Amino acid sequence: MPMLTASAQGKKALLIAISHYAPVTGGWDSLSADADRRLMQAALRRQGFSLVLTCENRQATRRGMVAALQQLHDNLAPGDHVVVHYSGHGCQLPDDNGDEKEDDLDECLVPYDAPRRFPATYRGELHLRDDELGRWLDRLRARVGPGGHVLLLLDSCHSGAASRGDNAVRGESAYTPVREEGSAFFEPVMPPAGRSGSGRLIFISGARSTEANTEMFDDDGRRVGSLTYAWCKALLRAAKGTSYRRLFDEICTIVAEKAPGQTPQLEGEGQLELFAGTAVWAEPAFSVEGLTGTARRTLRIAGGKLAGLLEGTVMRFYRKAGTRGEAVATGTIVAASLLGAEVQLDRPIDQPGSLEAIEQKRVYRNRKVPVRIEGDTGLAPLIRSVAEVNSEKPAALVLRHRGDSVELIRAQTGVLFRRVAGEAAVLTALSDYAQASILRDIELLNSPFQAEMRVFAARLRHGGTWTIADTLNGGIPALSTRHQGWLIIRNTGNTPFYFNLVDVEPGGKTAVLLPQASRPPEVLRLEAGKSLELPIERVRPPLGMEVYRLLMSDQPFDVRPAVASRGVAGDDQPFSFLFRKDRSPDIPEKLGTAVMAFSISDWEFFEKK
Numbered sequence: 001m002p003m004l005t006a007s008a009q010g011k012k013a014l015l016i017a018i019s020h021y022a023p024v025t026g027g028w029d030s031l032s033a034d035a036d037r038r039l040m041q042a043a044l045r046r047q048g049f050s051l052v053l054t055c056e057n058r059q060a061t062r063r064g065m066v067a068a069l070q071q072l073h074d075n076l077a078p079g080d081h082v083v084v085h086y087s088g089h090g091c092q093l094p095d096d097n098g099d100e101k102e103d104d105l106d107e108c109l110v111p112y113d114a115p116r117r118f119p120a121t122y123r124g125e126l127h128l129r130d131d132e133l134g135r136w137l138d139r140l141r142a143r144v145g146p147g148g149h150v151l152l153l154l155d156s157c158h159s160g161a162a163s164r165g166d167n168a169v170r171g172e173s174a175y176t177p178v179r180e181e182g183s184a185f186f187e188p189v190m191p192p193a194g195r196s197g198s199g200r201l202i203f204i205s206g207a208r209s210t211e212a213n214t215e216m217f218d219d220d221g222r223r224v225g226s227l228t229y230a231w232c233k234a235l236l237r238a239a240k241g242t243s244y245r246r247l248f249d250e251i252c253t254i255v256a257e258k259a260p261g262q263t264p265q266l267e268g269e270g271q272l273e274l275f276a277g278t279a280v281w282a283e284p285a286f287s288v289e290g291l292t293g294t295a296r297r298t299l300r301i302a303g304g305k306l307a308g309l310l311e312g313t314v315m316r317f318y319r320k321a322g323t324r325g326e327a328v329a330t331g332t333i334v335a336a337s338l339l340g341a342e343v344q345l346d347r348p349i350d351q352p353g354s355l356e357a358i359e360q361k362r363v364y365r366n367r368k369v370p371v372r373i374e375g376d377t378g379l380a381p382l383i384r385s386v387a388e389v390n391s392e393k394p395a396a397l398v399l400r401h402r403g404d405s406v407e408l409i410r411a412q413t414g415v416l417f418r419r420v421a422g423e424a425a426v427l428t429a430l431s432d433y434a435q436a437s438i439l440r441d442i443e444l445l446n447s448p449f450q451a452e453m454r455v456f457a458a459r460l461r462h463g464g465t466w467t468i469a470d471t472l473n474g475g476i477p478a479l480s481t482r483h484q485g486w487l488i489i490r491n492t493g494n495t496p497f498y499f500n501l502v503d504v505e506p507g508g509k510t511a512v513l514l515p516q517a518s519r520p521p522e523v524l525r526l527e528a529g530k531s532l533e534l535p536i537e538r539v540r541p542p543l544g545m546e547v548y549r550l551l552m553s554d555q556p557f558d559v560r561p562a563v564a565s566r567g568v569a570g571d572d573q574p575f576s577f578l579f580r581k582d583r584s585p586d587i588p589e590k591l592g593t594a595v596m597a598f599s600i601s602d603w604e605f606f607e608k609k
Helices: 033-046 062-074 130-144 226-237 244-258 423-441 560-564
Strands: 011-017 051-056 081-087 090-094 105-109 149-155 200-205 215-217 223-225 265-268 286-291 298-301 314-319 329-336 341-345 355-361 369-374 387-389 397-402 405-410 416-420 451-460 466-469 476-480 484-491 497-504 510-514 531-536 544-553 591-601
Touching (some): 011 033, 011 062, 033 051, 033 223, 062 081, 081 130, 105 130, 130 149, 149 226, 200 226, 200 244, 244 265, 244 423, 244 591, 369 423, 416 423, 423 510, 451 531, 451 544, 451 591, 466 484, 484 497
Parallel strands (some): 081 149, 149 200, 369 387, 369 397
Antiparallel strands (some): 090 105, 200 265, 215 223, 286 298, 298 341, 314 329, 314 355, 329 341, 405 416, 451 466, 451 484, 484 531, 497 510, 497 544, 544 591
16 A cells, blocks of 8 residues: 555544344345445445444344434534445335425435334335435534535445346346436435535445445455445545545446446546545555565555555565665565565565565556356467456356357346357457557556546537537546537646547447547647547447546656557566567657546437527
């Protein structure tokens, strides 16, 4: 974990996590909420939270959850910044007070002893309805006042979707929602316009109301909630000044990679800085937790796979005090967990607590796609160059024959990734998947460049004029195949940069949007504080979550040859797979990246004339 520096005052949280439900409830599936709770506790400790309450399993009946919310309320003070996180099942019940005008359903959190099946006379007395949760959020916001804020994270599902993949779904299909967008919790919990004297509210959920919120596998191959994992990982990357809106972009990108098919949602004060500017920002150094061996040559650092530190990464160690001088020692990571790593040093050391660790050479993941082959397809020997076949790792794709074709199915969701015919087409599809995975997952903690992107729906009118519409859907920009689009790239830092722009489609295909024939690499330069606006003349299917990845450097570069060749090799520099030695012999020393996720739909955004 990077070294952290910020005030710890006024940050408090409640974590509600239900992994196992009471047998009398009628068969709610077990979840990995305990893993969510551990991840959140670690993330909040690093953020300097002074109070983290937990309400788990047997404690988390409706009465227990209400008592925990009351305890949190009683411990708050004006100006506090609050996190309420829920990991568990969600469901829908018939509306009990007439406030649900669209679908006559209340969205509910499912406490430990709440029934899965119930008679028509059941009134929901064991569930926690959205209306009651909204009232509790109002009380918390009133307690912290206008100087504080409340963040609600719901890693649960309120849709009628059923799982067809390998992963557990955090929800129930007893009722089918009518709403086509949003989390379905937004209306009850979001504050009425114009309310004063209360703290601000930010609400992030793991999926739309029409989607299943699936669990996923973390970097250690263990199940975890998709929103919880993405939130904690994005928080580790957060640079100074990051807003909830920008953090949400990172969350969407991580979810698109780890749990495709679901769309996180954001409502509320997204422009607010994380924890109202009191967040602990990531820096390019990791703290040392202590020696682990008697020879004083093995130590543990507070950064692991969640921060991108894998076995083989080379670290240098420096004294914390004063200007950073010569390295005290160099070491290699020999074991890494999700949140920590063990480093073997090249020499014995004393006083490990006075040291900080800096990456010298990062190792990037093996980008072979873990696959599971069903049936005797004869493909295993042919795809070993790009895939790990039937390994111990959780599979990303399942391959099976369907007539004369081969289906590649996303293992976590059961959704078809691609159907192809022929061995060459299978290799191409696997290479596409691997390359898209790399481009979604690139991270650089110590970059001199800062940028942001935004897209808007647009329509080209007769006469060459453009009409622009800000089409946020659950916090995510939306484009439509019925219209055009408008892209803005802004240099938000103090350093000019050259850039390339790569598109990762929902179906896993990648394409370089910039440079192009009319805009060669040499002209793709953006000065500090400046913006570039570009029309998107055609928005194409497939529908779903799309990702734009901006790559930045201190010198002109061109990734088109590597993307066209589906390069996936190279693990010693972040962009090495994008710089083919025959085209770009010198990899730029200064590199940066920015990302934006948006949805592609077929909705009508403009009035027809």
